[in-house]
Amino acid sequence: MTEEILGVALKTETSKVTVINRLPKPFRHHHIYRVFKNVVYDENASFEEGFYTNEREFITRSEALELRKKTHLTGTSTELYSEDLWSSQFIDVDTTNDQQTDALVASNSHNSFVKVFKK
Numbered sequence: 001m002t003e004e005i006l007g008v009a010l011k012t013e014t015s016k017v018t019v020i021n022r023l024p025k026p027f028r029h030h031h032i033y034r035v036f037k038n039v040v041y042d043e044n045a046s047f048e049e050g051f052y053t054n055e056r057e058f059i060t061r062s063e064a065l066e067l068r069k070k071t072h073l074t075g076t077s078t079e080l081y082s083e084d085l086w087s088s089q090f091i092d093v094d095t096t097n098d099q100q101t102d103a104l105v106a107s108n109s110h111n112s113f114v115k116v117f118k119k
Contacts, residue, residue, distance in 0.1 A: 001054065005064055008032060008082050009052045014045045022052050028082040051080070 007024040010032045021036045029049045051064045059067065061079035068080055 003053050003055045003067060005051045005053050005059075005067065005085060007052055009050050009058050010036070011048045011050060011058050012045050013048075020052070020058050025082075025085065051082075 005025075007022055008027055008029050008031070010021045010029065012019040012021070021032050023032055023035065048060065050058050050060045052058055053067070061081070065078065065080040068085070
């Protein structure tokens with residue numbers, strides 16, 4: 001099976017856990033911040049935006065770009081952005097509107113989740 005990018009991911013590292021928040025395409029990274037805004041992490045947490053695939057829980061933007069270059073994408077960018085993947089399916093959501101964002105996520109809740117890895 002060919003590895004495919006399935007959606008956006010945000011990896012959060014703390015001293016005790018690694019947390020990966022995921023949303024399926026055509027969601028974008030700003031939707032993750034909106035959806036998981038009430039999750040509290042320790043103040044020293046580090047965040048990294050990336051993607052998830054049918055084979056890996058998290059890949060960086062650079063790894064995602066290399067994966068896409070193998071089959072689809074050409075260009076000079078050093079990182080991949082969600083709009084590079086599914087801009088034609090862009091979800092027009094006002095991310096300051098809680099009700100609109102929550103309804104959109106609820107309709108895709110079977111594909112969105114948080115995964116926690118203890119260190």
